Amino acid sequence: MVTCKDTRAVIIALHKKGFTGKDIAASKIAPKTTIYRIIKNLKESGSIVVKKASGRPRKSSKCQDRLLKLIQLRDRGTTSTELAQEWQQAGMSASARTVRQRLLEDGLVSRRTAKKTLLSRKNIRDRLIFCKRYWDWTDEDWGKVIFSDESPFRLFGASRKKLVRRRPGERYHQSCVMPTVKHPETIHVWGCFSAKGVGSQFCLRTHP
Template sequence: MVTWKETRAIIIALHIKGFTGKDVAASKIPPKSIIYQIIKESGSIVVKKASGRPRKSSKRQDRLLKLIQLRDLGTTSTELAQEWQQAGVSASACTVRRRLLEDGLVSRKAAKKSLLSRKNIRDRLIFCKSYSDWTAEDWGKVILSDESPFRLFGASGEKLVRRRQGERYHQSCVMPTVKHPETIHVWGCFSAKGVCSLTILTKNTAMNKEWYQHILREQLLPTIQEQFGDEQCLFRHDGAPCHKAKVITKWLEEQNIDILGPWPGNSPDLNPIENLWSILKRRMDKQKPTNSDKLQALIMQEWAAISQDVSQKLIDSMPGRIAEVLKKEGQHCKYGLFESTSCHCQ
């Protein structure tokens, strides 16, 4: 089949050789109206691009818009249009979005991350440099622990729905909230060998050193024995006050439990157990428990359902986490794509 470009070239070639429009039309290549239109043009076989509507801004003004946006990435397109207007460009917010899209600047939901102080960044670098040569096999000998809260009516804090226009407030499109949602606190630990038994705190229980020592005695010791036996392992917990209490430090020494650390503060992206909490909370959201008893039962059920393969993959990610934090000079890494859910003992 002859293409339009080939047809155009044939017509122009025949015309240059002296054939009239009538002669070319006799060949019945294209309609006669098309033939005369082509002949009237300059003779180029390249299809001319339509001029279209002229751009409202020059390249220089486009660069200015990009600089304004990069100065504050949270500026809205409406605000940018107002600032751009002061530079002499009268354009809508829609035009602003198109210009920024051309430069690859797309509007996205901001990731929620823990605020890092200079001390946090320094501590993160010290920690990561200390363990930069550790392999996944080395991390497989570590038990990581943490506490986390679970709330009724949307544990993860957000819900995405696909809806039609006018269905914004339809029952199936709304995430119910309450002013004072009931909260359940849990303690758990895991290693590359799997998760331990999860502990749910009794309501109004004080998360102090006495409570924590009880948890370690009743949960950590059996986990170490079950998963490692006589094999040497390390225990990791964060710097919460009850974790650092002298009585806890002494008790751990008496049990010959070595501590991994010191662990840097505000670093959920370095702790794979945060991923377990995130997985667990998404599962809670899907099942929509309606009361405290159902929530507790679901937490225990879904925690026990976390496979050893998931635990292994999370532990295996530790060398990558450390390498990326070092690459980013102590700043956040991609592994912390969730909001920190840790709670702290008193």
């Protein structure tokens, strides 16, 4: 097991061989701040002893940080405020801001959820069977296949919600509303493509 003393000795040896602090930090043998402190202390006093960092002491221990990470990974949707409450139940009193800082240190960044098609067990099984059946197909084999699909298109109005910017009292202003009809006319278009290119499109049916 590599001790702190061994790590400091390795950092000093690498620096004496011409490696910069940035080069040594890339190896991730120690935190970047620690590496730079060791090098700075060596230049100033010739010692490899790391001076104690100044400032407010860290509120949580490494063990408590690991617990927080496990709580977050158990339920990715838990908010920082909820995590702070759960952390408090485990004996750690900290704010939501501290929670976010600790999670950022572990590379856990808050992002919007990605949308993905819901797959049933049957969907997953069928896709796996398909992959196993055709895994050894060549480009020539796939060149004989035509892929096709159909999509609906509304001829009046938009099928998705639209955002507008308006002032108070302008909710029903002509420029702020989207006209609708009870049964909008819709056409279904079928198309296909293959290795040779895109095929023709056909209108299948209209509604109403």
